[in-house]
Structures are given as structure tokens and as C-alpha cells.
Amino acid sequence: MDESLARAQREHWERTYSAHPSMYGDQPSESAEHAATVFPPRGDVLELGTGHGRDALFFARQGFTVTAADFSPVGLDQLAARAAADGLTVTTLVQDVRRPLGLPDGSVDAVYAHILFCMALSTAESEALVGEVRRVLRPGGVLVYTVRHTGDAHFGTGTGHGDDIWEQGGFAVHFFSRELVDRLADGWTPAEVEPFEEGDLPRRLWRVAQRRTDWDVERLVS
Known part of the structure; x- marks a missing residue:
């Protein structure tokens, strides 16, 4: 992805989190x-693109051990303050997902990403991120993510950046085709894809779940 777009998106989210905590x-x-x-009961969960952390806090309340990652220190600071006020333990991690994830191999049971994959990430960057997710998952681990898709009303509107990325109101969105979902599940169990709607437009999304395959398990233990 163009570095200038990535930088502009980071700055935009920092301003947004600061103005709307x-x-x-x-x-x-x-x-x-x-x-x-x-997710495996009381397992280790990594959330990517946690933002203010409403979902990370929910996972912690459900008894999961949670690492919450985001590229916004502002959002993570707000999450840490809320966790402390609620008596919850959530580990925060400043993470640009275009870079290798800051966790060891096979260290979590589940990875969760609500909307993160359809931020301003190119297809190549999404493929690399899925590879990193597979690396940090334990054998049999699960990835659950959500993305806006090409059936969404905003697809094809606003400023186009190529690769099905469109920007409106300062927010760049990568709208996923079903072909891309299937490509990101290559080497995993077949993707379980569930359509749903969210928000006022409403936004049209897919919820995707996929697990590491037996081939990955055998490779880790061999």
C-alpha cells in the first residue's frame, strides 16, 4: 500500500480516537x-485493530486472556484506562499489521479482527497478515474476522485508490470480493462465511471463520 495513504490513515484514526473516545x-x-x-474456552486471544477496545474488554470479561493490538497509541491508552477502571487485565500492543506481528510462534489460540482487514491494506498486505496470523496461532487455532464486501452501498464511491479500496470522509476501506475471502483461506480449513449488516447505512459485511489445517499442525510438531 502507498506509504502516504497508510500514514494519512494512521493520522486520521489518531484524530478520530482523540475527538471521539x-x-x-x-x-x-x-x-x-x-x-x-x-474460541476455545478461556484461551489466549489476540485482537487486531482493537481501537477503543470494546470487544477486547468483552473477551476479558468472558475469561479469555487478551492481547489487544492497534496502530493507534491513543486508542490503546483509552483501552488501558477502561480496563484498569473495570479491574480487567488486557495486554496492549502497538502494532502496524503491515509489519510482522510482535508475538512468538504458536502463542495464541484465536485471532479476532473486526473490520481490520478491510482498512487500507492491499491484497498483498492482507495475504501477508494472514500468514502472520497463522504463524502466531497454536495448532488448531481459529481466525475470526469481518470485512465489508463488494455488495456494500459504498463500494465504488468516493476516491478510488485501486485494489477495491475506496475512501469516503477520510476513511479508506478495502471492500472484499468472495474470491479474496477464499484466497485468504487457502491452506486453512474452508472459510465459513456469514453475511450480516451493521450500522445506519447499513454496512454490508461478511463474518469469516477459518482454522489452521492438519498440515500446519503436522509441520509444527514434526
């Missing part, structure tokens, strides 16, 4: 509630 409210997303039923 509760922009998504305190309640967990429906996708987080669903993911909690898929």
Missing part, C-alpha cells in the same frame, strides 16, 4: 459475541 459505545459488537462462542 466512545465513538463505538461500550457494548461489544455482535461479531465479538459470536466469536466468543467459537
Whole structure:
């Protein structure tokens, strides 16, 4: 992805988090509630693109051990303050997902990413990120992520940046095709894809779940 766009998006989210510290409210997303039923009970969860951390806090309340990663120190500081006020333990990690994830191999049971994959990440960067997710997952680990897709009303509107990335109101979104979802599941179990809607437009999204394959398990233990 163009470095100038990536930098502009980081700055835009920093300003947004600073100006609207509760922009998504305190309640967990429906996708987080669903993911909690898929994750191994009381397992280690890495959330990518945690933002203010409403879903990370929900996972912590459900008894998961949570690492919350985001490229915004402002958002992570707000999350840490809320966790402390609620008596919850959440580890925060400043992470640009275009870089290798700052966790050891095979260190988490589940990875969760609500909307993160459809930020200003190119297809190549998304593929590299999925490879990093596979690296940090334990054998049999699960990835649950959500993305806006090409059936969304905003697809094809605003400023186009190529690679199905469109920008409106300062927010750049990579709209996923089903072909891309299937490509990111290559080498995993077949992707379980569930359509849903969210927000006022409404935004049209897919919720995707995929697990590491037996081939990955055999490779780790051999």
C-alpha cells in the first residue's frame, strides 16, 4: 500500500480516537459475541485493530486472556484506562499489521479482527497478515474476522485508490470480493462465511471463520 495513504490513515484514526473516545459505545459488537462462542474456552486471544477496545474488554470479561493490538497509541491508552477502571487485565500492543506481528510462534489460540482487514491494506498486505496470523496461532487455532464486501452501498464511491479500496470522509476501506475471502483461506480449513449488516447505512459485511489445517499442525510438531 502507498506509504502516504497508510500514514494519512494512521493520522486520521489518531484524530478520530482523540475527538471521539466512545465513538463505538461500550457494548461489544455482535461479531465479538459470536466469536466468543467459537474460541476455545478461556484461551489466549489476540485482537487486531482493537481501537477503543470494546470487544477486547468483552473477551476479558468472558475469561479469555487478551492481547489487544492497534496502530493507534491513543486508542490503546483509552483501552488501558477502561480496563484498569473495570479491574480487567488486557495486554496492549502497538502494532502496524503491515509489519510482522510482535508475538512468538504458536502463542495464541484465536485471532479476532473486526473490520481490520478491510482498512487500507492491499491484497498483498492482507495475504501477508494472514500468514502472520497463522504463524502466531497454536495448532488448531481459529481466525475470526469481518470485512465489508463488494455488495456494500459504498463500494465504488468516493476516491478510488485501486485494489477495491475506496475512501469516503477520510476513511479508506478495502471492500472484499468472495474470491479474496477464499484466497485468504487457502491452506486453512474452508472459510465459513456469514453475511450480516451493521450500522445506519447499513454496512454490508461478511463474518469469516477459518482454522489452521492438519498440515500446519503436522509441520509444527514434526
